[in-house]
Amino acid sequence: MSTATSMTTSASSRTYVEARDVATAVAAMSAGARPIAGGTDLVVGARHGKAPLPAALVGIHRIPGLADVAPTDGGGLRLGALVTHATLMADPTVLASYPGLADASAIVGSHATRANGTLGGNVMNSSPAMDTGAPLLCHGGVAVLVGPAGERRVALADLWTGPGRSTAAPDELLVAVELDAPPADGASGSSYVRLQYRRQMEIAIVGAGAVVTLGADGTVTGAKVAITALAPVIHRVAEAEAALVGTDGGFEAAKAAGAAAAAAARPISDVRGSADYRRAMAAVITRRAVLTAVRRARGESVPVPASDTTFGS
Amino acid sequence: MAVDITLSVNGVPYPLTVDPHASLLHTVRGDVGLTGSKEGCDDSECGACMMLVDGRPVNSCSYLAVQADGSDVTTVEGLSDGETLAPLQEAFLTRGGVQCGFCTPGMLVSATALLDRSPNPSEDEIRTAVSGNLCRCTGYDGIVKAIAAVAAERAAQG
Incomplete structure (x- = not known):
């Protein structure tokens, strides 16, 4: 599989600098360098022949402060761009209040991928199959970008525009993703479930994330549903969310949400599955994600990652 | 450059x-x-x-x-102390965790990382950890048992 020809930038033109602060990284990016942290997408992509490694690289993996998980003033959570999947899947706040993000982080690659792959790289790679995308969207994820002109904030729904494409400028560095506070007006739960042929070293064939809030009488008072690997970008499905609000969050309601997700899907056929199969499975996987989020909202314990436990539901 | x-x-x-x-x-x-x-x-x-x-x-x-x-x-x-093999290396040898040997260096490093992080892993955790290490010879059984044996020995030693 080695594709050496794809990596033939002339050795003399290659440069590498290591940034120890955001300003240095942004300056290097303004001069044409691409940022690299864990390298689990950038370097592997070059090995695949997807795109050669950029001639100019700026290492951002040791910038202090970008690997922090910290509460925001609004009661939400700020995830630094260098936070790894290994950190996310074990962070007590993520497990307690954003378990769907833990579900997703725990099934990215292998433990070596998770130990090095960062949330920032995952987000900026803009893959429609990225596992963390659906839970980040459902939890109101906002990208914090720093460029030469300063900082700006972009909702993830407005960041991703297609596979590998985003509205970030080449000289803007993602420094953090901020999540909403968990819903305060009731019990809530979240989940991420994917269709997978194996449990590790897998890319989602289909995925779905859900956040469900229940009122005191158990009625669904709020719902967010997003689908993965079913369109050029990961996106929320308003019809699926509407199908849940006001229901008891039971099987029939989850099934209706799944049907809405399948209707909204615009999948492609590729080596991992046909478009028809993906559309059919969109209903099943969305249903499972919703039922898992409801169980967690009811206080039931569902192991992380949820994908391994939802067969038959 | x-x-x-x-x-x-x-x-x-x-x-x-x-x-x-x-x-x-x-x-x-x-x-x-x-x-x-x-x-x-x-x-x-x-x-x-x-x-x-x-x-x-x-x-x-x-x-x-x-x-x-x-x-x-x-x-x-x-991983070894000079010519003295690490417990994981010994366990791979004695429990059939090595056949052709090509995956073994990475497998041992992966198992070391697992036990550093999770000293008493379940069989499921062990199998999950070595999912990113492909072995086409052993069927993994000897490898999983070797890692579990080292974890058990360490637990017994306190």
Whole structure:
């Protein structure tokens, strides 16, 4: 599989600098360098022949402060761009209040991928199959970008525009993703479930994330549903969310949400599955994600990652 | 433009001049001269190249040597105490965890990372951890039992 020809930038033109602060990284990016942290997408992509490694690289993996998980003033959570999947899947706040993000982080690659792959790289790679995308969207994820002109904030729904494409400028560095506070007006739960042929070293064939809030009488008072690997970008499905609000969050309601997700899907056929199969499975996987989020909202314990436990539901 | 770096490999510092695109694997095998780590897929799929970088498991084929500047790198050669094998290495030998041996260096590093993080893993945790290390000979059974045996021995020793 080695594709050496794809990596033939002339050795003399290659440069590498290591940034120890955001300003240095942004300056290097303004001069044409691409940022690299864990390298689990950038370097592997070059090995695949997807795109050669950029001639100019700026290492951002040791910038202090970008690997922090910290509460925001609004009661939400700020995830630094260098936070790894290994950190996310074990962070007590993520497990307690954003378990769907833990579900997703725990099934990215292998433990070596998770130990090095960062949330920032995952987000900026803009893959429609990225596992963390659906839970980040459902939890109101906002990208914090720093460029030469300063900082700006972009909702993830407005960041991703297609596979590998985003509205970030080449000289803007993602420094953090901020999540909403968990819903305060009731019990809530979240989940991420994917269709997978194996449990590790897998890319989602289909995925779905859900956040469900229940009122005191158990009625669904709020719902967010997003689908993965079913369109050029990961996106929320308003019809699926509407199908849940006001229901008891039971099987029939989850099934209706799944049907809405399948209707909204615009999948492609590729080596991992046909478009028809993906559309059919969109209903099943969305249903499972919703039922898992409801169980967690009811206080039931569902192991992380949820994908391994939802067969038959 | 070549870049000057220092890699600490198994506790020995190596001042090196590397191409910015050179992988950690090629640098350790070619420049440092430690060929225990293997190149299988060169694609982060097989885990034969796995090393520890500051304690983290890393597929070194897909990690740039320049990024490991100043880091502590551990390869399979660093697991033993001279000629005295590490308990994991002994257990792989005695429990049928080695056949052709190509996956073994990465498998041992992966298992070391697992036990560092989770000293008493379930069988499911062990199987999950070595999912990124492909072995086409053993069927994994000996490998899983070897890792479990070392964890059990350590637990018994307190």
